[in-house]
Structure formats: C-alpha cells, structure tokens
Ligand code: SF4
C-alpha cells in the first residue's frame with residue numbers, strides 16, 4: 246500500500262487506532278485467502294482491491310469529492326444504487342464485518358445486539374473506517390429494529406437520512422416504496438445539485454443490470470460439479486461489489502468468468518460436499534464461516550444472503566417511456582428481495598428450495614449472526630420446509646469473535662459426516 | 665489387528681480396544697491440561713499392553729487433532745451415535761452431557777439423523793455442575809448425594825456467571841445446602857430438557873458421557889422427560905467404542 250497518511254489525516258481519522266486495524270488485515274487475508282490452492286489468475290484483481298482497501302479506492306473517492314462529487318454510504322441492499330449512480334454519487338456499502346469495531350460499538354449500544362450493527366457504529370465513532378469518513382451522507386432504512394434505532398445514534402456523528410422500507414409486500418407497499426424512492430431522489434438531488442433525467446436514470450439502470458448479470462454469470466458457473474471457484478473467493482467478489490467502481494468491477498468479474506469457464510473442462514471430480522449458506526449478510530472481512538467450512542471436506546457453492554444471490558437476482562426492467570415508469574421498475578425490482586424483515590416472507594423459503602435444487606447442494610448451513618431476531622425467528626419455517634424436502638440443515642449462530650471456531654468446526658464436521 | 669478408539673474429552677479421555685469380534689479393553693484417564701500429553705500417555709499404555717503395533721486408530725472428542733498417531737479423526741457426534749447403536753442395536757435419542765458441551769443426537773437406522781449442540785455457554789454441561797460444586801465446596805458425587813435429600817430451590821439464571829452469584833447469595837441467605845444442590849441439578853436438567861424439546865425426537869433416550877454413572881441424574885432426567893432414560897455400564901465409553909468401530913472401516 247502506498248502512503249496515504251495525509252489522506253487519512255484529512256479525513257479526520259484516528260490514525261493510531263487505524264494502524265492497529267491495518268496491521269491485522271493482511272495477515273488475516275494471507276491465511277484465509279492467499280493460502281488457497283488453484284485459484285484463478287483473475288482473482289489477482291480482487292487481491293489487489295483488498296490490499297488497497299483503505300488506500301487507492303479511498304483516494305478515488307477523495308478525487309471524486311475534490312471535483313465536487315458526493316459519496317453516500319448505505320447499509321442495506323434495498324437502497325437503490327441506480328438513483329445514486331444516476332445522480333453522480335458514488336455509493337459505498339458500509340456494513341461492518343470486523344471484530345475490531347465491536348468494542349467501540351458497545352460503548353454506545355447494548356451488548357446483546359447483532360455484531361453487524363455494533364461493528365458499523367463502532368467503525369464510525371472510532372473514526373477508523375475511511376469509507377465512513379469519506380461519506381457526505383449516510384442512508385439508513387427501516388429494516389430490523391436494531392438498525393433502525395442505531396441510525397439515531399449514527400446521526401449524532403454524521404448526516405444521516407433514513408428511508409422507510411415497508412414491512413409487507415402488497416401492492417400498496419410497492420406503491421409506498423415507489424413514493425419513498427421519489428423522496429430519496431429529492432434528497433440526493435438536493436445533496437448533489439444534479440437533476441435526475443430519463444437518460445441518466447436509464448443509463449444507470451443499464452449499468453447496474455450489467456453488474457448484476459456479471460455476478461449472476463459467476464454464480465451460474467458455481468452450479469458445475471465441482472465448482473470452479475471456492476466459496477471464499479465468490480464471497481469476496483460479492484463483498485467487493487459493495488464499494489468498488491461499478492464498470493471496472495463488472496469488467497473484472499467477466500474476466501474471472503471467462504477464465505473459470507475454460508477451467509471447468511479440466512477440473513477433476515472431488516469428494517467435497519456441496520453446501521449452501523443462507524441467512525444474514527457477511528460484511529468484509531467476515532470470512533469466518535466460509536473459512537471453517539472450506540478447510541473441511543466441503544465447498545460452498547451458493548449463498549442465499551445479501552452478500553450473495555439477494556444482491557444480484559432480478560434485474561430492473563429497462564422498458565419504460567417516462568422517468569416515472571423507470572422509478573416504478575426500480576421499486577418493483579427491489580421489492581422482490583426476500584429479507585426476513587418482511588412478513589410474510591415465503592419467497593425466501595421458496596428461493597432456498599429452488600437454489601438447493603439448482604446448485605445440487607448436499608446440505609444447507611443457516612448462518613445467523615448472534616442476536617439477529619428476524620433471521621433466527623424465520624429459522625423455524627425454513628427448517629420445516631427443508632425437512633419436508635429432505636434437505637439436511639444445520640443452524641450456526643455466531644458473531645465475529647474467534648472463541649467458538651473450534652466448536653463450529655466440530656458441528657460442521659459432524660454435519661458433513663451425517664449427510 | 666486391533667481397532668482402537670481414543671476419545672479425548674475436555675475432562676476425561678476414554679480409550680476402547682476392539683478385535684474382530686469384541687470389545688476387549690476400556691480405559692479411562694483424566695485429560696489434564698494438555699491433550700497432546702494425554703495422547704502420549706495413551707500411546708504408552710497401548711504399547712505396554714501390546715495393542716499399538718498392529719492397530720487402526722481413530723481419534724475423536726475435542727482433542728482429536730492432538731493425536732499424531734491416529735489414522736483418522738471423526739467427530740464425537742458420529743462416534744457417540746455409532747457407539748450407542750453398537751451397545752443397544754436401537755435407534756435411541758442420545759443425550760451426551762459432556763464437560764464442555766452437551767449434545768442431543770437422533771438416530772435413524774443406526775445413523776445420525778440430526779443433532780444439536782449447546783452454544784458457547786457452559787449452562788447445561790458438566791462444566792456448570794463442576795463449577796457449582798466448587799462454590800459449594802463439594803465434589804460432584806457429594807453434590808448429587810445431597811441433592812437427593814433436598815427440596816429444589818429455583819436457580820433462574822441460565823448463564824453460568826449469573827447462576828454463580830445466585831448460588832452465592834443463596835448460601836449467604838442461609839438456604840440449606842441440599843436444597844441448593846437440588847436446584848443446581850434441576851437447572852442442568854431443565855437446560856437439557858429444553859434442548860431435547862428443540863429436536864423432534866419422540867423416541868427413547870440414552871445417556872452417555874461422564875454423568876451417566878450417576879443414578880440420581882438419570883432419575884431426574886427421566887422424570888423431567890417423562891420417559892425412562894436408559895444407560896449402560898459402558899455408556900461412558902460410547903464415544904471411544906464408536907471411534908474404534910470407525911477404525912474398522914479404514
Ligand atoms: S438482510 Fe435485510 S436488512 Fe440486511 S441488508 Fe439484507 S435486505 Fe437489508
């Protein structure tokens with residue numbers, strides 16, 4: 246990494262503490278990622294992005310802002326990137342995935358709260374995440390109670406705007422969401438001084454559809470037995486999707502797919518069990534579960550999570566005569582995301598069963614971040630549905646700490662012996 | 665050829681030796697601080713008894729990775745299941761109250777059909793009982809003996825740390841020791857019971873692990889589950905017997 250201290254300083258970061266964070270990441274990345282065998286050449290791009298995660302990309306954000314552009318941070322895949330991009334904003338996903346921030350988060354939040362929330366609040370108040378520091382606005386949403394209330398605390402530290410996300414999926418709710426997107430457009434127009442037009446919105450929709458299509462192509466390749474890419478690598482690509490430059494990212498995912506396509510014909514069969522992970526998101530650098538699983542005789546072939554299929558499935562329809570048509574299309578596409586914050590959420594159960602068949606999985610790991618209520622309550626319904634289909638399932642409830650790694654390993658190992 | 669299963673648990677290590685037809689030897693020793701050291705002691709014992717030279721060895725338990733001479737490792741969940749099925753030839757729901765963790769394993773045709781394991785916390789495990797016995801200045805046996813004579817007081821906290829202060833304040837309030845002992849046992853039994861509730865098991869129960877030799881625990885557990893909980897004089901060794909059986913497949 247180059248010397249970015251001046252840049253970090255200008256972002257009012259706590260440099261000393263940030264050094265401590267920077268010290269742990271390379272080692273973790275080395276042992277989890279670089280130690281993998283037979284990785285695709287094209288993963289080098291993503292290695293590079295990670296090695297520059299607090300460097301080059303931050304400089305890009307900074308340059309953008311120097312030129313008068315804005316950067317907006319988001320916390321949920323429901324916040325429409327199409328709008329941000331059309332209005333010249335760089336959107337960055339800000340979910341915190343590191344244990345490093347938990348302690349600071351717990352200074353202002355109860356301990357028995359989802360680690361994702363504790364980490365992102367901790368990242369902001371400790372001023373150690375350059376993405377947070379680069380944001381002109383944070384955009385929250387009314388999903389789970391924990392996040393909803395945490396935005397009130399975040400707002401004390403940075404300008405924060407909250408979108409009201411419906412909790413059901415009736416026609417009325419889609420209309421509400423459409424109206425909410427319009428309010429959001431207003432907000433971002435005011436922030437940037439730019440105006441949303443039919444052209445810039447349509448181009449933005451096309452651009453982001455392309456990105457989704459590239460990710461979908463990557464996932465399609467994982468349907469092959471054996472999958473040409475590890476679950477760890479696929480997860481990394483999904484995580485990077487949240488903050489990398491859209492065009493460059495898409496191009497590199499396509500390159501990766503080209504290489505993997507060629508690789509498929511020379512892959513030898515192995516005895517690894519094929520697993521699906523379903524549940525709560527895994528924000529960078531949360532690689533804990535994938536790392537445990539793929540060090541055993543198993544491969545993760547699909548993630549039904551927001552850092553997986555929920556991020557890219559369904560495109561925004563590009564048909565529409567007016568700007569309102571396009572906005573309606575956006576509302577419709579987003580309301581197809583099946584998140585446990587909605588009731589009912591039968592769509593998710595159907596997705597899991599469909600994906601289990603499409604990806605020919607031997608079993609499903611239900612990943613639940615500790616204290617995430619929506620997903621842990623929904624477990625029962627998923628369990629019942631999978632039981633009816635004779636698909637083996639195991640529940641792993643955990644946070645970012647490493648103390649339970651041994652126990653999780655035993656459980657997964659026993660699960661693999663069972664299926 | 666000997667088939668040897670070594671089950672290194674957090675408190676006790678169990679070793680079973682099988683030949684083609686029978687279980688010929690079971691050995692138990694404390695695990696101590698270091699499972700690598702324990703594995704060495706086991707190696708010495710096996711050598712002295714003449715089992716080591718021609719043997720297939722499977723290690724299990726939380727210390728399974730510390731046995732360099734094992735040919736294979738298998739988790740304690742699969743081993744307990746296999747061991748119990750070998751001893752009983754029946755599809756039981758196996759309850760294993762271990763030192764660090766408690767497991768409920770459902771069998772179907774002798775195979776693991778599903779299992780549950782407690783989370784990080786020690787509630788409902790042997791460790792919890794040991795801690796509480798310690799606070800009361802008793803051994804585990806003394807604690808269960810006293811509990812038999814007591815009338816259970818409620819210990820409402822499931823968390824070991826809070827339960828500890830609850831017990832201390834009960835002692836401070838002059839509550840009878842036998843009643844506290846009874847309450848402690850109840851708290852473990854309740855925890856195991858709620859784990860069993862989470863499974864769909866309707867079958868018969870079989871208790872393995874260190875506590876299975878304790879009649880009183882078996883009695884209380886049976887009462888709570890509303891079903892006779894079976895066990896066996898070899899139930900302690902279910903894990904190592906299962907491991908030895910896996911050694912036969914190598
Ligand atoms: S899990 Fe739900 S709340 Fe969380 S990012 Fe996904 S859609 Fe948003």
Ligand code: SF4
Pocket residue numbers: 359360361362388389390391392525526586614616617618619620
């Ligand atoms: S994982 Fe669950 S609790 Fe955590 S932010 Fe997402 S929905 Fe909320």
